[in-house]
Amino acid sequence: MRNLKTVVEHVTSADGTAVAYRRLGDGPGLVLLHGAMQTGPSNIELARALAGSHTLYVPDRRGRGAGGPRRPGHRVRQDVEDVCALLDATGARDVAGVSSGAIIALLTALSRPDVRRVVAFEPPLDLDGSNDTGWLERFDREIAEGRTSAALVTGMLGTRMGSPVFRLMPRRLTERLTTTFVERQERNGTGEEPGFRELAPTINHDARVVAETAGLLPRLRELRAEVLLLGGSKSPAYLRKSLTALEGVLPDARRVVLRGLNHNATGNAAAGGKPEAVAREIAGFLS
Structure with a gap:
């Protein structure tokens, strides 16, 4: 019988920061790292779908939700240290990551030979400048000015996310539609998950994870995890x-294409995700 009871626990990272995570399920441990504009609850339905065969550890990465603060000078090394602290505390040896969380999962496995398996869902690797971060200066200025909708549009365009239709619209119209969406989200409430207004500044964090790991691909030839x-x-x-580039360098990897799905696939159903479909592939791999 599935144990779907969710317990919030904490572990202390190398620099003394408390890392909050949700624990649910029974079986071998699996750490699940969320992506940009997300917190742990953003993928909680995926965690529940896996909880019959695994114990899921679902942290809020730093700077969002119940995650600890990003300290001055924060680098991706601290993100990896947070995951390592969680692995040490729980005994888990499998890590799954979504988007920027997948980059952190791969980096963790590079630094930890005891990580056995990694699930990497669409890590946005910078391949020879493919992920330019020149838009961050404008984004940071809009955040500082309190222009959240403008910053969200800048981030969406800079990361090439959102509907392709938005890229064809006049920017003023896109910002107006974004404002309407944010206000509706705040009226309706989102349960445990913070709204877009609170999460908007974290786009900077994830963009810097991508920029900082621009030379990662050749190093991944050394990865020994499946x-x-x-x-x-x-x-x-x-x-x-x-994913094609990773397939070409990883010593022990297999690739699955989820037909008809997009970058939202791991998210909860209300956010357009298909967590059961993703869970089937992960469970098959881990078994």
Whole structure:
């Protein structure tokens, strides 16, 4: 019988920061790292779908939700240290990551030979400048000015996310539609998950994870963990290219294309995700 009771626990990272995570399920441990504009609850339905065969550890990465603060000078090394602290505390040896969380999962496995398996869902690797971060200066200025909708549009365009239709609209109209969406989200409430207004500044964090790991691909030839590369057939082309590049260098990897799905696939159903479909592939790989 599935144990779907969710318990919130904490572990202390190397720099003394408390890392909050949700624990649910029974069986071997699996750490599940969320992506950009998300917290742990963003993928909680995926965690529940896996909880019959695994114990899921679902942290809020730093700077969002119940996650600890990002300290001055934060680098991706601290993100990896957070995962390592969680592995040490729980005994888990499998890690799954979504988007930027997948980059952190791969980096963790590089630094930890005891990580056995990694699930990487569409890591947005920078391949020879494919993920330019020149838009961050404008984004940071809009955040500082309190222009959240403008910053969200800048981030969406800079990361090439959102509907392709938005890229054809006049920017003023896109910002107006974004404002309407944010206000509706705040009226309706989102349960445990923070709203877009609260999460908007974290776009900077995830963009810097991508920029800081621009030279990662050749290093991944040294990775000894088994890797499942997951992606949707309807995801942006640059994410599919990232998976193709990984497939070419990882010593022990297999790739699965989720037909008809996109970058939202791991998310909860209300956010357009298909967590049961993703869970089936992960469970098959881990078994």
